[in-house]
Amino acid sequence: MKHLISAGDLSRDEALLILDTAEELARVSERSIKKLPTLRGRTVVNLFFEDSTRTRISFEAAAKRLSADVINFSAKGSSVSKGESLKDTALTLEAMGADAVVIRHGASGAPHRLANWVRGSVLNAGDGTHEHPTQALLDAFSMRQRLGRLDGLKVAIVGDILHSRVARSNVLLLSTLGAEVTLVAPPTLLPVSVERWPCQVSYDLDAVLPKADVVMMLRVQLERMNAAYFPSAREYSRRYGLDRDRFAKLHDDAIVMHPGPMNRGMEISAEVADSPRSTIVEQVGNGVTVRMAALYLLIGGENQ
Amino acid sequence: MNFPMTHAQNQVARAVLEGPDIHRALTRIAHEILERTRGASDVVLLGIPTRGATLAHRLAERVAQFEGVKVPVGSIDITMYRDDLRLGPARPLGKTDVPAGGVDGKTVVLVDDVLFSGRTVRAALDALNDLGRPKAVQLATLVDRGHRELPIRADYVGKNLPTAKSEKVKVLLSEIDGRDAVELLKNETEGAAK
Numbered sequence: 001m002k003h004l005i006s007a008g009d010l011s012r013d014e015a016l017l018i019l020d021t022a023e024e025l026a027r028v029s030e031r032s033i034k035k036l037p038t039l040r041g042r043t044v045v046n047l048f049f050e051d052s053t054r055t056r057i058s059f060e061a062a063a064k065r066l067s068a069d070v071i072n073f074s075a076k077g078s079s080v081s082k083g084e085s086l087k088d089t090a091l092t093l094e095a096m097g098a099d100a101v102v103i104r105h106g107a108s109g110a111p112h113r114l115a116n117w118v119r120g121s122v123l124n125a126g127d128g129t130h131e132h133p134t135q136a137l138l139d140a141f142s143m144r145q146r147l148g149r150l151d152g153l154k155v156a157i158v159g160d161i162l163h164s165r166v167a168r169s170n171v172l173l174l175s176t177l178g179a180e181v182t183l184v185a186p187p188t189l190l191p192v193s194v195e196r197w198p199c200q201v202s203y204d205l206d207a208v209l210p211k212a213d214v215v216m217m218l219r220v221q222l223e224r225m226n227a228a229y230f231p232s233a234r235e236y237s238r239r240y241g242l243d244r245d246r247f248a249k250l251h252d253d254a255i256v257m258h259p260g261p262m263n264r265g266m267e268i269s270a271e272v273a274d275s276p277r278s279t280i281v282e283q284v285g286n287g288v289t290v291r292m293a294a295l296y297l298l299i300g301g302e303n304q
Numbered sequence: 305m306n307f308p309m310t311h312a313q314n315q316v317a318r319a320v321l322e323g324p325d326i327h328r329a330l331t332r333i334a335h336e337i338l339e340r341t342r343g344a345s346d347v348v349l350l351g352i353p354t355r356g357a358t359l360a361h362r363l364a365e366r367v368a369q370f371e372g373v374k375v376p377v378g379s380i381d382i383t384m385y386r387d388d389l390r391l392g393p394a395r396p397l398g399k400t401d402v403p404a405g406g407v408d409g410k411t412v413v414l415v416d417d418v419l420f421s422g423r424t425v426r427a428a429l430d431a432l433n434d435l436g437r438p439k440a441v442q443l444a445t446l447v448d449r450g451h452r453e454l455p456i457r458a459d460y461v462g463k464n465l466p467t468a469k470s471e472k473v474k475v476l477l478s479e480i481d482g483r484d485a486v487e488l489l490k491n492e493t494e495g496a497a498k
Contacts, residue, residue, distance in 0.1 A: 017396060024381065024397040033434045038384040066384075296384070301394035 003122040004294055005111045007133040008172035015176055019141050021293035022286070028065065029289060038300055039068035045098040047089070047114075048125070049075040049105045054260060054284055055125050055135075059102045062291035066300075071096065086110060090117040099299045103127070108165075121298040129163050129224065135259055136169035138290040140177060142279045143214055145286070146255050151178035156208045158184040159218035159240060159267050162191050163225070166259045167218060171199045184208050186240065188229040205240055209249040216257040217242050217268045233266060243269040255279050317474070321463055321486035326446065329462030330359070333444055334366035336460050338373075341411055346439065348410045349377040352428055353398030356416040358479050359446060363415060376403030380414070380435070382427035400431075407436040413460075417475040419445040422456035447486055449473050 001014055010018070028034055044063040048056050056072070063070045073093075080089060086105070093101060100121045103111045108128030115122040126132040144150050155174055161167045161183050174181050175198035182200045183190065194201055202208050209215065220236065230236045237243075242256065247269075250256075256268075256278045264270045273280060321329070341347050344367055351360030357379035364377040381398035389395070414428050425443060432441065444460035449467040463486070467473060472489040476482075 021397050024399065027400060031435065035434070036384040037430070038389065297394045300384075300389055302390050302392055 001298060003111075003115050003124075004133050004298060005115060005122060005124045006131050006172065007136045007169040008131075008176075010133075010173065010176060012176050012178075015137070015140070015173060018137055018290065018293050018297060019144060021297060022137075022141055022290045025292045025296075026286075026289045028292075029285065035065055035067060037067050038296060039063070039066040039099075042068045042099040042299055043071065043097055044068045044100045044102065044295065044299075045071045045073060045093050045096070046125075047073050047093065047101055047103045047105075049080065049103075049110075050126070052104055052126070054287065055104065055132075058284070058287040059123075059125060059134075059291050061288045062295055063100075065288070066292055066295060068099075068295070068299075071098070086113065087117055090114050094118050094120075100295060123294060123298065126165055128165065129168075130165050131169045131172075132165040132259075133169050133173070134287070134291055134294055135166050136173040137294065138283060138287045139166075139170055139216065139257060139259070140173055140179075141290050142257065142283050142286050143179075143255070145282075146279060147213060147253070150174070153179040153213050154211055155179050155181045155214040155216065156184055156205075156212040157181060157216045157218065158205060158208075158242070160189050160220045160229075161185045161194070161218070162189045162229070163221040164218050168197075170216065171197050175199065182208050182212070184240070186230055186236070205242075205246065206249065209246055210251065212250065213254050214257060215242065215250065215254065216259075217262075218259070219261060219263055220267055237266055241265075241267050241269065242272050244271055247272045247275070250277075257283060259283070316490045317487045318490070319485050320465060320488050321447075323478075323484035326462070326484045326486065329446060330362055331366055333460045333462060334363050334370060337363065337413060337442075337444070338367060338371055340442075340459070343371060344373050344375050346409070346411050347375050348403060348405070348407055348412050348438075349375055349415055350380045350402075350407075350412055350428075350432070351377070351415040352424060353379050353381050354480060355475050355477055356414075357399070357401075358477050359417060359444075360413075360415040363413075363444065376405055376410075378403045380428055380431050382424060382431050385427035385430045387423055387427065402435055407432065407438045409437070409439050411440045411442065412438040413442045413444050415444045417446050417477075418473050419443070419448045419456075419458050419461075420451060420473075422452045422454035425456050426454050446475060447473055 098120045102123045102125050104125040105127050108130035110127050111124040157167050184202050184205050258280045349360040351357030364375045367375050378401040381400045383397050442459040445458045446462040447465050448461045449465045474487045476485045
């Protein structure tokens with residue numbers, strides 16, 4: 001494994017190795033000294049062309065806990081706002097000797113391009129509406145932690161699938177790991193090629209909920225919507241929002257997930273988001289350990 | 305540490321310790337620990353995975369059997385502290401399992417199967433440093449095969465085994481390998497051991 005660009009690139013063994021490694025690293029977060037010397041002298045560059053709070057902080061914390069040097073770069077206030085191209089930015093980073101580049105970019109495929117220009121490992125932290133593999137890994141990690149297994153787990157991913165890189169990465173990873181994924185969304189919020197994804201599709205949330213072990217609610221990404229995908233926020237919420245009544249339809253062990261940031265009252269009610277069966281807060285903590293595992297496995301060994 | 309066994313064609317294995325020998329060596333080490341630590345009241349046994357952790361559990365059983373002292377036992381993985389991480393692909397991690405009482409103020413006995421260069425023990429000392437501040441650290445090993453590269457020695461040794469550097473020592477334990485034995489592997493052809 002040299003780069004982590006798509007969750008679909010991971011074999012079952014590689015994905016499980018990341019999850020198992022993360023499980024060991026999770027104990028480090030419980031210690032008083034939350035640091036390992038493993039990546040001493042290595043440089044990790046966080047290259048963020050899009051706004052992000054939790055992913056950037058999570059990658060930064062992960063790299064620092066492994067003793068790597070972290071350089072943060074955000075497009076605002078950088079040469080990018082003066083018109084510098086991705087390639088020139090990449091070459092600048094290359095000259096600084098980055099061992100790993102964590103990139104978030106608004107264009108799908110940007111990490112893939114970047115991987116051809118830099119010698120270090122590229123980690124995709126979200127590219128356009130394409131993929132967000134570390135989010136899928138931390139989601140799988142959280143599911144396994146709560147429910148003890150992934151094989152045969154019934155996972156419903158609900159909401160704005162069309163604009164969601166989290167959904168695509170989750171479908172690819174979870175199918176590799178043996179879970180059964182059902183996407184639930186209005187037809188306008190499903191991508192055209194969805195029938196070729198390794199999952200099922202439903203338009204009816206109420207029919208899917210009683211069978212689900214995991215319900216993952218996605219944010220309606222209004223900032224990416226350039227057309228009217230549903231009549232009104234209220235109607236969307238009525239048909240696809242997870243409120244108290246729908247929550248009651250889940251079986252007793254089922255969990256509710258959300259990659260954040262949430263629109264409380266839109267896709268998920270505050271009551272559901274704050275319930276003990278919601279993993280939303282622990283997903284953030286798990287994000288750090290899963291990203292530590294990915295960084296360790298990618299750049300902890302010999303230079304390729 | 306156990307060595308990645310790349311079985312060369314002409315490797316000859318010779319058993320140097322059999323099951324009963326290992327049993328007796330561990331019994332003696334358990335007595336020595338009790339003697340040296342005056343009853344093992346503040347002792348924590350930490351094994352280095354994989355086989356060191358198994359040995360630590362066996363030692364704890366014996367200590368409990370001889371004097372009825374329940375010694376806390378756990379494991380300490382050293383992978384993230386190794387000095388040779390950059391010489392190979394990233395390794396999977398072993399289990400670190402520190403007993404509930406922690407290591408602060410305790411006498412920690414590190415347990416490993418084979419003492420060779422001493423680099424594993426150095427890494428274990430670093431790992432231990434991040435877990436707390438023990439009163440003292442001691443080292444128990446089933447086999448000391450010599451060829452130290454660092455100023456490290458064991459406090460409790462099951463068997464001193466003179467070896468050539470090119471030979472390999474393999475410890476087999478019934479919990480993991482189905483039987484107890486220590487084998488010396490000789491390469492008929494040349495080929496340096498790890």
